[in-house]
Every structure is written in C-alpha cells, then in structure tokens.
Amino acid sequence: MARVGIIANPSAGKDIRRLISQSRFVSNQEKVNIVRRVIEGLSGVGIEEVVLMPDYGRISQEAASTAGDEISVRFLEMPVLNSELDTITAAKKMKEEGVSAIVTLGGDGTNRAVALGTCEIPILPLYTGTNNVFPFFIEGTLAGMAAATVALGLVDEEECAPKCKKLSVYKSREMAMDLLDVALVDIAVSAKSHVGARAIWEIDTVSQIFLALARPDSIGLSSIGGMASPIPEGDLNGLHVKIDPQSTNKFVLAPVTAGNVSKVGIKSVSQMEPGRAYVVNSSPCTIALDGERSIPLREGDSVTVVLSADGPPVIDPHKTLHIVSKKGILYKSLD
Template identity: 40%
Template sequence: MTLVGIIANPASGKDIRRLVAHGSVFDNIEKVNIVRRVLLGLETTGVERVLYMPDYFGIVPMALEHVHLNMTVEPLKMYCEGTQDDSTLAAKLLEDEGAKCLIILGGDGTNRAVAKGSVAVPFMSVSTGTNNIFPCMVEGTIAGMAAGFIATGAVSAEEGTFKTKRLDVMIDGRPSDIALVDVALYDDIFLGSKAIWNMDKVKELVLTQAKPSNIGLSSIGGMVIKRPLPQDKGLHIVLGPLDSGEGLEITAPVAPGLIKAVKVLDCREISMEDEIVFDMSPAVIALDGEREVELLPGKKASVRLSKNGPRVVDIERTMWLAVQRGRMTNHGK
C-alpha cells in the first residue's frame, strides 16, 4: 500500500520577524486549504494511504472536512509537545512506517527539524514559513501530485529528486545539530527570541546556498560571490564592524523587508567534509536563521559541510516525466 506522510507545522510563519522586520503572517487556515489541495492531488496519482503528524490546530482533520477521499488518511500514533521535536519524531516514525515521500509545510526551520528525523525519504517541501530558502513556493495540488508520482513509483526517486547538502554542527568534536541552509556564529550569551535581525552580532557564516535572490543570511553570500555556488561547495564568510577600514561592504535582504549593510572581511568556498572552527565562546549558534545552540565558555564549535542532506522532489521534472509516461492520459475515454 503506497504511503505518503504529511508534516504541517502550525507554528511556522509566525515568529518575531513580524515585529522586527516585515514578515507576513502565514495563518493556519491557509495551511488547511493547502493540505486539502495536497490530499486531492495525492489521490489523483493513486496514493492509497496518508499518515500525518497530529498538531494542536488540527490542520489535516480540518482539511478533510467537506471532501470525500477514497484513500485512508490517519494520524500518527505519537504524543505532541508543540515544539520542533514533534516534526523530528514524526519524520522518524514515517520512515519506519515505510513512507515513500514526506510532504512538509513550513519554512527552513521546519525542514531542518524534519531532516533531523529522516533524510532517507524524499521531501516535498511546501513553503509556509518566514525564511523559505529550502522549501519552494508551489501550489498545493501540484505538490500533492508530484509527491504522489514519486511515492507510487510512476517516477523513481533517482529520476525525480535531487540531493541536497547540509551543515553538521559539532561541539567539542561531537555531533550537536544540523542546518540545511546556513549556520551563523552570533555574539550573544542567550537564545532569546531565536530569530536573527541584529547583524552587528553576526560574526561568521557557513552556507550551503548563496544566492542574491534568497531572503535571509544566505543572501549575503550571493552578494559577494556574484555567481552560482557549485553543488559540491559551500561558503565560509567572516564579518566585521561596518566602520572597519578593511573588507567589502555589501547590502543584503537578511529578513523580509529588512535590508542591511554588512562588512565582509573574508569569503571563501569550502569543499565537502571541510570543517570550519569557531574561535569564540561563550556565543550562540544560529541554524537556518534561528538561534538554537548555546556555546558555553570553554567549548569549541565547528561546522562541517556534508553531502548527506535530504533528497528533494524536482517538481517540474517529475511532472514532465509523469506526463510523458501517460499518467495523465485517460485511455479509452
């Protein structure tokens, strides 16, 4: 029985960047509407069963109202704490259940949490967060159909997905956490509200992506290198005070509507398995735009570029292949 998992984060798209920047609120009713269209798209492709992460808002149960589906849609048997750990646990359980694709509604932080639970199952990442570099803007119907074609085998994962990079964060040489887009060394001693908006405190960046069209810290890299970053490379950037007489001053959109000048002292490409050591403690390490790790006095942190990111559905390629194979042709009608 073909199984697809749905992880819809009810907290995405609502953090403090609505106050300190100009991020729009992505309300949960719209997530309900997206999931409803996702489910209809999945059923069209022949998916037989869906398991979903339960949440305090009831996104999927509300999406099931007023639609009739022939496929089975059930919640995972798990206790939810209302934290990002729910997404991590749900991903692990869905992998254990044999899910062939994970449909994720959220931003970079949600996808990072899911990747901590599973990178073996392809991601269909639908953007409903604040910083949306890893997930893509896609209509829910198409997201469901593309995920369904991968899950049913109409298009194989080798054909219809692409591999991504990740950043492994180590504390004193031991794995501590991961990021999918960026890791930032932040000159502070407490996590606070998590989201970053004060660029004066950002001292170093390690990036898997660097595009001027991105929103968030990875846009800084795009402003510096002025060309696409190779797939097998990452970027390490050292920042300094704006009044420094050295370095390159650039302007970048570090959050929605928040365009800041920063001083780049050094920028270099890094290769797979290269490790960047942070020589500052105490400090805070931000992962994909959110302060997550407290670096205590005397501790050493490092970041390693890894090829072991999740596979992500290539929507356009998957849809073309499905059409070419007659999956959207009604023979005999």
C-alpha cells in the same frame, strides 16, 4: 501500497521576524486549505493512504475532515508537545511506517527538524515559514501530484529528488561523532550569548556564516552569500562568509529580512569544502541553525561545522511535473 506523510508546522511563520519585518504571514486556516489541496493532488494520482502529524493548531485534523472516500487518512500515534520535537518525532515515525515521501509545510527550520528525524525519505517542502530558502513556492494540488509520482515510482527518484547538502555541528574538534544538530541552509555565529527569541535578524551581531545554499533570490542569511558569491544549483561546495560590521570598503546589500535591505560589511568570502572541519571557537556566543539561535557556547567552548551531501532527498515539484508531462505519465488515451 504507497503512502505519503504530511507534516504541517502550526508555528511556522510566526516568530519575531514577522513582527519586525514585512515577512509574509500564512494563517493556520490557509495551511488547512493547503493540506486539503495536497491530499487531493495525492489522491488524484493514485495514493491510497496519507499519514498525518497531529498538531496543536489542528491544521491536519481540520484538513482531514473533508477528505474523500478515495483516500485513507490517518494520524500518527504520538504526543503533541507544541515544539520542534513534534516534527522530529513525526519524521522518525513516518520512516518506521514506511512512507514513500513526506510533504512538509513550514520554513527552513521546519525542514531542519524533519532532517533530524530522517534523511532517507524524499521530502517536498512547501513555503509557509518566515525564512523560505529551502521550501518551494507552489500550489498544494501540484505539490501533491509531484510527491505522488515520486512515491509511486512513476519517475526516477534520483532525477526528481536528489539528496540535498547538510551542515552538521559537532561538539568537539576531533569530530568524535558527538553530533549536536544540523542545518540545511545556514549556520551563523552570533555574538549574543543567550538563545533568547531565537530568530536571527540583527546582522551586526553575526561574525561568520556557513552556507549550504547561497542564493541571490532569497531572503535571510543565504542572500548575503548569494549577493557576494552565489552557489550554483547542484554544486556540492558551500560558502564561508566572515562579516565585519565596521567595513566600509567591502560590503553587500542584501535582504536579510523581508522588506529590509541591509548593508553588510564583508571581511572575507571563501569556498566551503565538503568534509572539511571548520572550528568555531569565538565563545561566548550562540550558534544559529537555519535562522534560529539554538546552541549557546560558554567561554572556552568550541564546535566543529562540516558540510556534506547526505541531507534528505528533496523533490523538486517543478522539475518533476515537467518530466511527468514530457514522458506522458499522466496522459491517458482510451482510443
């Protein structure tokens, strides 16, 4: 029996960037409605069991209360700590329980946490965070249907859910497998020496950015690379951007936060090669992962950043549903 997991982050979309910009806000009640629609989409295609992450905002609990008899809904047995550890733990447990796909509600940071838990299960990320370069903007019912077709093996997983790129941060220059953390979209080096409110929005404090995704149609640090040198879909390379706040003759205009177009001085833009070690030794500083400062470096510290193609498989719901339609997978004729 194929089962699908759902991870809904109640904190997604509520950091300081929402207060200092015009970022879209998705309320917990709307997240409840989205989860309900995802469950209906899963059930409609034939998924018999959904496994949910319990959360302090009671998003999944409220959504599960209206599930029909056609689908079994249960919760993971785990402590709720109201931190990203909940998402990491849930992803690990879902892997242990053999779920065939995971639908996530959150932003770039939420999916980074999922990747820390597992990079083996196909995920379908839904747009409910502050920075949403990684997730898809699609109605919940459709997302559930797309995830179900992958989980049930009705479509080719490699075609509909290719592995995404991943940026890994190692503690030492020698890359002695001392992994500190990962990112799925961007890693930034901030001159701020403390984590503080975590969110990155003051671009004049950033000296360099490593990008797995550089899209001109995105909000956040990815847009800087996207406006300077976009990475085509499917390209395994990344982008390394060095920023010069004082530069007046080389710059890009980019939406670093929603509702704000910033003039970003550029020192250099270069291709980031998979497997190559990029050493960051501009300490003291903080390393921001997918838009949030996470790793403080003291004087003399350094880290190594490496791009790879072994991130989690990501279900593209638009592509998947078009393949489903083209092959007539959900078309039934009783004549």
